[in-house]
Amino acid sequence: MVKYRLLLALTLLVGFALSARAELTIEITQGIDDPTVIAVSPIEAGSAVLPEDISEIVSADLRRSGLFTTIDRGNMLSFPRESSEVYYRDWRVLGAQYLVYGKGERQPDGRLKVTFSLVEVLGEKIVLAQVVHGNDGNLRDIAHYISDKVYEAITGIRGAFSTRIAYVTATAGSGNRLTYRLMVADADGARERMMLESREPLMSPSWSPDGKELVYVSFETGRPAIFRQRLGDASREQLTNFKGLNGAPAWSPDGRKLALVLSKDGNPEIYTLDLASRQFTRITNHFAIDTEPNWTPDGKALVFTSDRGGAPQIYKLTLASGQMERLTFRGSYNARPRLAPDGRTMVMVHRDGGAFHIASQDLISGDFRILTSTQLDESPTVAPNGAMLLYATKRGTKNLLAAVSIDAGVRFLLPAREGDVREPAWSPFLQ
Amino acid sequence: MKGSATSYTWPVTASVLLHGALLAFIVVGWTPAEKPRKVVAPKYIEAKLLQMAPVAAQPEAPPAQPPPQPKAEEPKVDTAAEERRKQQEQQRQEQERQEAVKKEQARQEQLRREQETKAKAAAEQKRKEEQARAEAERQKKEAQAKAEAERKRQEELKRQQELKRQEEIKRQQAEKQRQEQLRREQELARALAAADAELGAEQVGSYIGYIQDRIGANWSRPPSARLGMVTELEITLDGQARVLSVAVVKSSGNAAFDLSAEQAVRRAGQFERLRELIQQDRAAYEQNFRRFRLKFNPQDLRL
Numbered sequence: 001m002v003k004y005r006l007l008l009a010l011t012l013l014v015g016f017a018l019s020a021r022a023e024l025t026i027e028i029t030q031g032i033d034d035p036t037v038i039a040v041s042p043i044e045a046g047s048a049v050l051p052e053d054i055s056e057i058v059s060a061d062l063r064r065s066g067l068f069t070t071i072d073r074g075n076m077l078s079f080p081r082e083s084s085e086v087y088y089r090d091w092r093v094l095g096a097q098y099l100v101y102g103k104g105e106r107q108p109d110g111r112l113k114v115t116f117s118l119v120e121v122l123g124e125k126i127v128l129a130q131v132v133h134g135n136d137g138n139l140r141d142i143a144h145y146i147s148d149k150v151y152e153a154i155t156g157i158r159g160a161f162s163t164r165i166a167y168v169t170a171t172a173g174s175g176n177r178l179t180y181r182l183m184v185a186d187a188d189g190a191r192e193r194m195m196l197e198s199r200e201p202l203m204s205p206s207w208s209p210d211g212k213e214l215v216y217v218s219f220e221t222g223r224p225a226i227f228r229q230r231l232g233d234a235s236r237e238q239l240t241n242f243k244g245l246n247g248a249p250a251w252s253p254d255g256r257k258l259a260l261v262l263s264k265d266g267n268p269e270i271y272t273l274d275l276a277s278r279q280f281t282r283i284t285n286h287f288a289i290d291t292e293p294n295w296t297p298d299g300k301a302l303v304f305t306s307d308r309g310g311a312p313q314i315y316k317l318t319l320a321s322g323q324m325e326r327l328t329f330r331g332s333y334n335a336r337p338r339l340a341p342d343g344r345t346m347v348m349v350h351r352d353g354g355a356f357h358i359a360s361q362d363l364i365s366g367d368f369r370i371l372t373s374t375q376l377d378e379s380p381t382v383a384p385n386g387a388m389l390l391y392a393t394k395r396g397t398k399n400l401l402a403a404v405s406i407d408a409g410v411r412f413l414l415p416a417r418e419g420d421v422r423e424p425a426w427s428p429f430l431q
Numbered sequence: 432m433k434g435s436a437t438s439y440t441w442p443v444t445a446s447v448l449l450h451g452a453l454l455a456f457i458v459v460g461w462t463p464a465e466k467p468r469k470v471v472a473p474k475y476i477e478a479k480l481l482q483m484a485p486v487a488a489q490p491e492a493p494p495a496q497p498p499p500q501p502k503a504e505e506p507k508v509d510t511a512a513e514e515r516r517k518q519q520e521q522q523r524q525e526q527e528r529q530e531a532v533k534k535e536q537a538r539q540e541q542l543r544r545e546q547e548t549k550a551k552a553a554a555e556q557k558r559k560e561e562q563a564r565a566e567a568e569r570q571k572k573e574a575q576a577k578a579e580a581e582r583k584r585q586e587e588l589k590r591q592q593e594l595k596r597q598e599e600i601k602r603q604q605a606e607k608q609r610q611e612q613l614r615r616e617q618e619l620a621r622a623l624a625a626a627d628a629e630l631g632a633e634q635v636g637s638y639i640g641y642i643q644d645r646i647g648a649n650w651s652r653p654p655s656a657r658l659g660m661v662t663e664l665e666i667t668l669d670g671q672a673r674v675l676s677v678a679v680v681k682s683s684g685n686a687a688f689d690l691s692a693e694q695a696v697r698r699a700g701q702f703e704r705l706r707e708l709i710q711q712d713r714a715a716y717e718q719n720f721r722r723f724r725l726k727f728n729p730q731d732l733r734l
Contacts, residue, residue, distance in 0.1 A: 024639070024724065025642070025663070026724070026725050028728065029729055030730065030731045067653075122699050123693060154687055156687025156688060407654065
């Protein structure tokens with residue numbers, strides 16, 4: 001089958017006239033990377049109105065990724081539910097590159113069977129067709145699932161719309177005292193759920209690798225202590241009760257250990273805690289401050305902030321060998337490292353002049369970019385698909401969450417909530 | 432020609448001989464009576480006195496004395512004998528003088544006669560010479576006329592021949608020109624064809640650039656696109672340069688990347704400018720663009 005063909009790039013044009021029989025090959029080396037235009041036709045179950053507007057949730061998910069622009073329902077000429085109802089010409093006229101359509105079917109047991117398809121409009125080609133089962137209670141999950149599949153088919157990246165975020169809110173309560181709440185919500189901010197409420201500060205939530213538990217720091221005992229808590233039944237357990245600082249817990253990728261910071265021996269040092277044996281192991285030993293540990297995706301090393309060089313910079317410690325390596329050299333302040341799932345992209349808080357921004361550094365190429373244009377940015381957390389990151393920032397006197405794509409192409413603020421929102425933590429992929 | 436050459440021979444020979452004889456006669460038989468007098472021009476010598484001083488030191492040369500005059504011996508004794516002898520002497524001297532005169536007269540007479548004879552001979556000689564010259568002249572004129580006629584004949588012949596030759600040359604030149612013209616025309620035709628072909632290739636090149644631009648402007652890569660991903664598509668266009676079909680012939684391994692490439696082609700939809708080519712050079716269009724491959728090989732990505 002392999003026929004001889006002359007691959008003719010532009011550089012080989014010279015031989016063009018002679019290669020009469022060879023098939024012309026034109027090389028495309030540049031593109032524009034505009035957002036993809038997609039239309040999501042309403043997905044309904046017969047004439048019954050569903051409690052959630054699935055297609056609107058999908059549209060919002062895709063829009064928020066920054067990689068898509070969606071077509072308003074009001075501009076659609078028809079609402080196809082299946083392939084026979086798709087008039088491609090109409091969608092071409094609207095400029096849609098892709099169309100999502102589908103329908104819900106009520107099953108005898110009351111459950112909902114949702115069939116959906118993704119078609120490429122210009123090629124009139126079905127890219128994706130799936131069936132998903134659910135019920136009226138998890139229509140948002142169905143919607144996020146559709147978003148994930150559509151996103152992955154078009155971008156080649158696993159969708160993270162079905163994931164969750166944890167964060168801490170602080171609202172003024174009675175007597176002007178702040179009330180702290182540990183919250184968990186869908187990645188789009190919906191279905192917010194309170195995990196814990198406290199009159200004392202709550203800090204540094206971190207997800208277990210299975211997405212079923214959180215660890216965090218609570219001052220409820222009068223001094224900082226690390227707790228773990230299950231999401232399902234809200235059961236919790238105190239893990240540390242040392243004098244001084246107990247902070248910055250980070251769950252290891254295999255779920256067996258925590259990395260944390262304790263100052264029980266005088267100054268903040270990084271320890272690991274074996275969750276099964278409750279054994280603490282001191283990892284760093286330096287008179288400077290070592291803090292904010294984060295695991296590499298393979299679990300073999302920790303990255304952390306240390307001012308052992310005179311100013312906060314990020315170091316990497318390989319656990320097996322104890323080998324220490326400084327990773328950041330740009331500017332006089334780089335802190336709170338978080339590694340993307342590829343283990344290559346590291347995000348951090350970077351001070352640029354007087355402003356604190358979120359920056360990313362490619363650990364292989366060294367490519368360094370400041371991702372945010374807001375100021376006083378802190379607590380970056382990377383989505384499990386590595387495409388976006390969340391961080392806390394300030395607008396006026398208010399703390400709120402913002403998102404930015406990891407290549408800085410898209411930036412947006414999450415819908416403002418009541419009170420201050422801090423310390424976001426993006427969950428891993430959930431089952 | 433040869434006959435005329437021989438006909439020259441005897442007059443020329445005669446002429447040469449006559450002239451030779453004449454010359455010999457002049458040289459041997461006749462010498463001029465008087466030698467030409469040589470006039471000596473007086474020579475003036477200009478002298479300048481250059482120095483005065485050393486003259487005082489030197490003794491003055493004595494003035495040149497006139498040479499002593501020889502004194503004729505004069506008889507000192509006046510006697511009768513002496514008188515007689517003197518008279519006799521005078522008579523003898525008179526006689527001698529008369530004789531010398533007579534002699535001189537005879538010599539003069541002789542000389543006059545000799546001169547007369549010589550003049551006569553010279554006149555005769557001159558007449559003869561004149562005759563010979565006239566004869567020679569005549570012969571020469573005759574020969575010249577003959578030669579002239581011959582020359583004219585020859586010239587005419589030559590002219591005729593030249594004319595012929597010129598005509599031949601002209602004919603040849605015309606032929607050559609015709610050939611040259613033909614060759615030039617053929618060359619021109621060839622050059623035109625080559626230029627056409629080149630133009631075709633150039634045009635095809637410009638259309639390739641156009642297609643690259645069109646598709647590049649429509650290619651929106653997914654965020655999962657990475658440097659080194661290559662997708663190859665086979666495109667089929669219809670007779671109006673509209674995209675008929677797009678097929679992935681070589682996948683990048685990333686379905687979204689492949690899809691983005693397909694999308695780029697479909698979004699381009701129709702290559703309007705190719706319709707110019709279709710009108711101008713349908714064959715070039717059919718050959719190059721009816722079916723071709725697109726290689727998507729991003730070079731402008733960060734990762």
